[in-house]
Amino acid sequence: MIRLSESKITFLSLTISFSLWFVIMLFIITKNNSCPYAALPHPDNIPISILHSIFVKGEKTKFELGEEELEASKLYPDYKYTAIEEYVNRRNEGLSNLSADLIRDDHATCLMVGHLSLYSFSSTKSIKMAIPVIDMKSIDGADREAIMAKIAKGCETPGFFQLINHGIDHGLLDRVKLVCAQQYNINREQSFKDSLPVRALNKAIAAEAEGNKVDKIENMDWEDVFQVHEMQDTNSWPSEPKDFKETIEEFRSQIFALTEKLLEIISVNLGLEKGYVKEAFAGGDKPFFGTKVSHYPPCPRPDLIKGIRPHTDAGGLILLYQDDEVPGLQVLDNGRWIDVQPLRYSIVVNTGDQLEAVSNGKYKSAWHRILPTKNGNRLSVASFYNPSYKAVVSAAPELVNGNVANDLSSYPKYLFGDYMRVYSEQKYEEKEPRFQAMRKPNEQVSY
DSSP states (O other), X not given: OOOOOHHHHXXXXXXXXXXXXXXXXXXXXXXXXXXTTTTSOOGGGSOHHHHHHXXXXXXXXXXXXXXXXXXXXXXXXXXXXXXXXXXXXXXXXXXXXXXXXTOOSHHHHHHXXXXXXXXXXXXXXXXXXXXXXXXXXXXXXXXXXXXXXXXXXXXXXXXXXXXXXXXXXXXXXXXXXXXXXXXXXXXXXXXXXXXXXXXXXXXXXXXXXXXXXXXXXXXXXXXXXXXXHHHHHHTOOOSSSTTHHHHHHHHHHHHHHHHHHXXXXXXXXXXXXXXXXXXXXXXXSOOEEXXXXXXXXXXXXXXXXXXXXXXXXXXXXXXXXXXXXXXXXXXXXXXXXEEOOOOTTOEEEEEOHHHHHHTTTSSOOOOEEEOOOSSOOEEEEEEEEEOOTTOEEOOOXXXXXXXGGGOOOSSOOEEHHHHHHHHHHHXXXXXXXXXXXXXXXXXXXXO
């Protein structure tokens, strides 16, 4: 008869216990779509200080990801950008439960909890803040006030936010992406290759190869642009692709309706009549509504040229349908550039200079830029809801502190057409001098 020592019995017991634990864990992992983190504790049990420090420290906090984690991060790209920040906000507000629209299943939950570094993962392996993502699904229902509050917050800071469940058909968005890509390939690609930015960059690369020191190209952008509204106005639509005109006109119709819906919400959020901003921008006529389609082709040297230089938008409210695969758009928030994360079927919203003026500075127009990338031809379809060129723009009287008659607004009263003439020369410069230029000599103030 074989007799085992007490130490061997203990070791055997531990081995059996571990084996049973491993089998149970394997079962749980398999049941949860093979997520390697499915058995980790619920996020409610993680100290708020830990979660909070993760996104507050931003780029100072580094995480190394293994191959398994990298593969997991690709499965649910939408969640990794928003889940942690939104969850921490809810915990800070005393709300411990995750709503269905935030985390839709156990697999996504375990991704968030199991590896916090999946949050806005980038090639630098750092955590970056993300702009707000607002679900519009219940805007006309019980959640209207809560959604309006989120829109107000997004307009205040950082002046950028994304909308999901916004009412624009996903099939239409897919068609827009397709016809814009076809339009570029058929009608635009060769002209971009022959363009001044490409020639300037090629010249710089050649000079560097010969041992010369080259400077960054500061006065041009790595961007191909065509203005859809100009085609519409002159009936000069391209013959190919055949469904380009029909698709873009349908898109413009839906994005225009969404923009006007948002402007009504913004007016009410400012304490104004819901039609105030729309009427102010119409100027007794109708607002200007333009759509610009941009492509940012692969750039061999992103360190030498910008996709678009930093700037604020001149107009009122801008709605952007951006590429959901190729990143590059960034917004300046509290002195730091943050990514406007690619999110499929979302619409990005940002405030322009004229909304800043009408709100008397409550909603600031946001500085933003595009970074070129070596891989991928990034698409951007931006629609601008601007005042009529004949519209007189000024701060809403209800938002001016003190006696309205004394005009204590920080913003002057001016024709939008006059502002655009200044903006065309100073787009990439500070915006305050543009507003100053609109004042009469005896009205000059310091910002």
